[in-house]
Amino acid sequence: MIKIIDLHKKFNSQWVTKGVNLTIPAGKITCIIGRSGEGKSVLLKQIIGLIKPTSGDIIIGDVSITKLHGQALQNVFKTCGYVFQFAALLDSITVYENVALPLTHQGISPEKCREMAMQKLAMVNIGHEVLDKYPSSLSGGMKKRIGIARTLMTDPSIILYDEPTSGLDPINSRIVHELIKSMRDQFGITSVVISHERDIFNYADQVALLHEGTIKYTGNADTIWEDKNPYIYQFIRGLPKGPIQAEKQAYSYL
């Protein structure tokens, strides 16, 4: 279980999160939604310890990670995986080297690394033909799926996905969503997914809406379409009018 308690984050003079409180149940899929620029990625990076919060606490299991540094934080990284919005593949090494990197760095034998890498790549529908290619020669969607395969290499118990399906075609989006679901069903992996796609509601257990630095809604994904909370009602239907204001500049053109 991940507990986020009164989390505040300020960059220069601007507050991004202003007291986020959220409980992410273990072995479930929690989807975080919200307008672009609301700080969803910042929240996710705070959960894994890549960004230190200004105040508040994040507890993973029994460990408060906000005050961890060095090796203690490295140990958190070993149990948590992070799928980056733009894949963040190392562009100076090949696809295979990228995927195998977490294991080769631990000194695991090349045969074992290759076997594991092939297994994880197959899970995201990537074949042998791209293994020796460099990330710069791949499409955005392919990079994203390779990024997911790389994250799976360490067999994390928690995976944080930052828009895992943006830029993917509907078929590959579905494959990624099915993969997140199977991770939960087969291995009990806790997933936190930032997504703008409605299809994720078919897979998620819990949905949280981040707006103006706080969680405005938390609820069950199964009943989200029946929920009358004004924030979630407006947001998931994409209604321009409601408590959530569209970007002012964009709104003036509507």
Next chain:
Amino acid sequence: MQMKYIGVESSTIVVLTAVCTGMAFTLQTCVGIMKFGAFDLLGIVISLGMAREIGPILTGLMVNSRAGSAIAAEIGTMKVTEQVDALKTLGINPVQYLAIPRIVASIIVMPCLGLFAIIAGLVGGYVFCLFALQINPDVYILGIRRSLTAADICGGLLKAAFFGFLISTISTHCGFLTKGGARDVGQATTQSVVAGAISILVSNFFLSSILFPVSAIL
């Protein structure tokens, strides 16, 4: 891989610039000593100048411009495209993975490049003596033999190794501090090259004072 990039691939420009500088150095030294007819000093001045100062400095500045800038730009780009964060989330220490191999490689290859630069500079001086100044090259070689010691060469190579440490440390540091986008990567690269060049020139004075003190010749 880093040794190949920083060392082998920099060798051509280091040798080329050292030959040209050796020739120019010989020309200007000759202008001075011709007034006194002391041509036997030519080899002494050129060899000490190249081994102790020009060889290591030139190597440092060239590697700083070529490899230092590339290191800062590469790590800076990795930083802004979240590749450095990705390493962290995979349980890999980015400093250990990205900085240490570059620093170690620089410290190892810089003395080799420094030696090439010294030899190339002396060869440049020899060629200039032979074809342009029409001075008996034996006089030049005799001057080198009489004055150049192993301590001069080792001191120069030690300087080169230290410059290698400075270049790689500064460039990786500038890379890791990069925030923002493409413009910031450009700024980090410029900052790295400027800071690297200044630190080479400033530290060279102090290293020369320590390695080749005035008291040794008084």
